[in-house]
Amino acid sequence: MSNPVVAVGLNHFIVLSALLFAVGLFGVLTKRNAVAVLICIELMLNAVNLNLVAVNKFITPTAFIGQVFAVFVITVAAAEVGVGLAIIIAIYRNRLTVNLDEFDWLKW
Amino acid sequence: MVEFAMYHAWIIPLLPALAFLGISLLTRPWPRLSAYLACGSMLVGFVFAASAAVGVFTDPELIEKPLVYAVRWFSMPGLFIEAGVQLDPTSTMMLVMVTLVGSLIFIYSIGYMHGDKGESTFFAYLSLFASMMLGLVISSNLLEMFLFWEGVGLCSYLLIGFWWHKISAREAAKKAFVTCRVADFGLLLGLISLYLVFGTLNIVELAEKIPGFPNTGLLLLLAVLVFLGPIGKSGQFPLHVWLPDAMEGPTPVSALIHAATMVVAGVYLVGRVLFLFAEVPAAMEMVAVVGGFTAFFAATIAIAQREIKRILAYSTISQIGYMMLALGVGSLSASMFHLWTHAYFKALLFLAAGSVLHALHDRADVWEMGGLVRKMPITTWTFVIASAAIAGIPPLSGFWSKDEILAMTLADGHPVLFLLASFTAFLTAFYMWRLTFLAFFGPENPENHPHESPPVMTVPLMLLAFFSVVVGWVGTPWWPFFGEWIRFGEVHHGANYLVMVSSTLLGVAGILLAWYIYHDDRTRAYALAERFKPVYKLLWHKYYIDELYLWFNHTFIDGAAKLLYLFDIYIVDGVIVNGIGFLTRFSGAVLRLGQTGQLQTYALVFFLGVLMLAVLLALGGSPAGLLTLLGGVK
Numbered sequence: 001m002s003n004p005v006v007a008v009g010l011n012h013f014i015v016l017s018a019l020l021f022a023v024g025l026f027g028v029l030t031k032r033n034a035v036a037v038l039i040c041i042e043l044m045l046n047a048v049n050l051n052l053v054a055v056n057k058f059i060t061p062t063a064f065i066g067q068v069f070a071v072f073v074i075t076v077a078a079a080e081v082g083v084g085l086a087i088i089i090a091i092y093r094n095r096l097t098v099n100l101d102e103f104d105w106l107k108w
Numbered sequence: 109m110v111e112f113a114m115y116h117a118w119i120i121p122l123l124p125a126l127a128f129l130g131i132s133l134l135t136r137p138w139p140r141l142s143a144y145l146a147c148g149s150m151l152v153g154f155v156f157a158a159s160a161a162v163g164v165f166t167d168p169e170l171i172e173k174p175l176v177y178a179v180r181w182f183s184m185p186g187l188f189i190e191a192g193v194q195l196d197p198t199s200t201m202m203l204v205m206v207t208l209v210g211s212l213i214f215i216y217s218i219g220y221m222h223g224d225k226g227e228s229t230f231f232a233y234l235s236l237f238a239s240m241m242l243g244l245v246i247s248s249n250l251l252e253m254f255l256f257w258e259g260v261g262l263c264s265y266l267l268i269g270f271w272w273h274k275i276s277a278r279e280a281a282k283k284a285f286v287t288c289r290v291a292d293f294g295l296l297l298g299l300i301s302l303y304l305v306f307g308t309l310n311i312v313e314l315a316e317k318i319p320g321f322p323n324t325g326l327l328l329l330l331a332v333l334v335f336l337g338p339i340g341k342s343g344q345f346p347l348h349v350w351l352p353d354a355m356e357g358p359t360p361v362s363a364l365i366h367a368a369t370m371v372v373a374g375v376y377l378v379g380r381v382l383f384l385f386a387e388v389p390a391a392m393e394m395v396a397v398v399g400g401f402t403a404f405f406a407a408t409i410a411i412a413q414r415e416i417k418r419i420l421a422y423s424t425i426s427q428i429g430y431m432m433l434a435l436g437v438g439s440l441s442a443s444m445f446h447l448w449t450h451a452y453f454k455a456l457l458f459l460a461a462g463s464v465l466h467a468l469h470d471r472a473d474v475w476e477m478g479g480l481v482r483k484m485p486i487t488t489w490t491f492v493i494a495s496a497a498i499a500g501i502p503p504l505s506g507f508w509s510k511d512e513i514l515a516m517t518l519a520d521g522h523p524v525l526f527l528l529a530s531f532t533a534f535l536t537a538f539y540m541w542r543l544t545f546l547a548f549f550g551p552e553n554p555e556n557h558p559h560e561s562p563p564v565m566t567v568p569l570m571l572l573a574f575f576s577v578v579v580g581w582v583g584t585p586w587w588p589f590f591g592e593w594i595r596f597g598e599v600h601h602g603a604n605y606l607v608m609v610s611s612t613l614l615g616v617a618g619i620l621l622a623w624y625i626y627h628d629d630r631t632r633a634y635a636l637a638e639r640f641k642p643v644y645k646l647l648w649h650k651y652y653i654d655e656l657y658l659w660f661n662h663t664f665i666d667g668a669a670k671l672l673y674l675f676d677i678y679i680v681d682g683v684i685v686n687g688i689g690f691l692t693r694f695s696g697a698v699l700r701l702g703q704t705g706q707l708q709t710y711a712l713v714f715f716l717g718v719l720m721l722a723v724l725l726a727l728g729g730s731p732a733g734l735l736t737l738l739g740g741v742k
Binding site: 025028029030037100101103104105106107 | 703704705706707708711712715
């Protein structure tokens with residue numbers, strides 16, 4: 001009994017990417033810690049990158065738009081993390097907490 | 109000069125307009141100068157008018173084919189309006205009359221308004237008025253005429269309310285303006301309809317297009333609408349109420365506007381478009397009945413009035429009724445002839461009354477006058493001449509014109525109107541001589557210290573008295589010069605001796621009755637008033653027409669205003685204005701609860717939104733349609 005060999009296809013990537021995205025989203029919506037939320041955002045971004053690269057490979061293998069776009073996302077994500085962490089540090093210095101539940105002074 | 113005046117008749121209205129500008133802009137601080145400027149412009153205007161008259165009344169072609177020159181006023185696709193001059197015997201006669209009577213009244217005003225604070229302003233208004241009236245007279249286009257028509261209405265308002273510090277003057281000015289506006293609305297509708305139906309407002313073109321127009325019902329409607337304007341402006345029943353109140357203005361204004369010139373503008377307008385009325389017998393009947401009834405109606409009111417100018421005002425309404433009656437029986441000649449003679453003797457009556465008021469320091473009640481003949485001989489005897497003229501005593505001017513109207517009414521087959529008009533002639537003689545005997549003869553009132561007016565006032569009186577005697581001689585049955593030149597249709601020939609004798613007898617009878625009742629003491633008059641108390645009260649209150657209008661106003665207009673006020677307060681302000689404000693604040697109060705400040709809540713909503721879009725897209729909605737749904741632009 002040997003398992004039939006199944007080639008890794010586009011669907012596998014998409015499902016993986018969706019799962020990764022869902023995990024990230026769940027973290028963004030539920031984590032109290034701002035740093036954890038940032039990490040979860042990274043997860044979501046990488047899910048998207050995975051998607052882009054996979055679609056590029058399986059659907060338009062001759063063009064590199066998806067890959068180029070993924071590189072862009074990585075670059076922007078790096079910048080975003082830098083700014084995000086700076087903000088979090090600034091807030092922490094101000095409030096001595098990184099608990100998102102207490103960050104409610106954006107309201108009216 | 110004659111040629112020049114005929115082809116440049118527009119100069120005549122321009123002169124007083126320039127005087128108006130000159131006084132307003134330059135000479136206002138110097139009343140004397142302003143007065144001379146105004147009088148000068150009128151006198152020069154008279155010279156022009158007389159020159160033009162020489163030309164017009166020697167060219168018989170102008171009777172049927174008026175001299176018209178016009179320029180484009182404004183136009184757009186489907187609308188072409190000209191402004192121009194139409195000279196024919198009728199308009200030329202009016203030009204001469206207005207400039208001549210106007211000049212005399214202007215000169216008289218120098219004396220009458222002397223020392224008044226607003227003397228310059230007064231002359232400016234008078235000049236503007238004269239300009240508007242002369243413009244109205246020579247207009248070749250009904251819209252142009254309407255413009256000047258409203259202009260004289262405006263000047264009338266300004267001049268009636270000239271002594272604006274008196275509440276009664278202000279009220280009278282407003283009343284005159286509003287009453288005329290109501291009527292003018294009808295006229296405006298009529299003019300618009302005329303343009304829509306015939307595509308032109310040029311009088312000459314209308315005169316060619318209207319005769320033979322098949323739809324008489326439409327013509328009748330047009331005639332009624334157009335006639336509304338003259339009913340207001342010429343003080344015909346039921347819109348006569350403003351004219352007696354208009355006596356609040358200075359007396360020269362009453363003479364110029366409310367007797368000699370402006371109020372006859374209505375008669376003139378109907379005369380101008382008589383071809384429209386002549387097409388529909390019912391329209392002619394309407395004009396005749398309104399005129400005849402107004403003549404009688406106003407004469408009865410005049411019997412019981414006490415203020416000198418008020419009596420004259422009702423007599424004006426009555427005489428204009430005569431003119432309308434003449435138009436209604438199809439005689440432009442008789443109507444214009446009465447207009448022509450009436451202008452002189454009525455201006456004289458008013459100016460003499462003004463001289464009396466001047467001497468008595470505005471004591472206006474004729475019962476408080478008496479015996480003025482001893483102190484004011486010139487005023488008295490000129491007034492007597494005018495009274496005789498209006499009473500129809502031959503050979504004074506009023507006799508010829510009134511006789512013409514009576515004869516034409518009978519000849520046109522209106523026996524009832526003829527009897528009414530004849531009886532009105534009797535009433536006219538009676539109330540005019542009642543006034544004359546009460547004010548100028550009989551015992552003197554010791555409280556009065558009258559004195560004769562200065563020559564600048566009495567000379568115009570004497571000149572007008574002269575004209576009141578002679579101007580009728582141009583239209584006697586034996587030398588019908590007037591009727592040959594100013595006519596609509598055929599020339600009317602022949603004298604009706606029966607009418608002549610009867611109207612003279614009626615006039616004399618009226619004078620004798622007035623003499624019997626009023627000449628010495630007043631016991632007979634008091635006994636008469638006591639005996640016919642209900643009638644006397646009815647006449648004294650002018651048939652309660654003002655009260656009726658006031659009641660109507662209070663009940664319906666004010667009632668409607670109250671309802672609309674409530675609507676405004678509760679519906680417009682309450683529901684709409686405050687409602688929108690409340691809705692905005694309320695929705696804000698509710699929606700801000702969603703604004704928690706929690707980033708993760710926002711992120712969740714954001715995610716749900718994206719999810720919803722994704723589902724919609726997956727269910728087959730096109731991205732473009734979706735974007736439109738969300739408020740994007742296609």
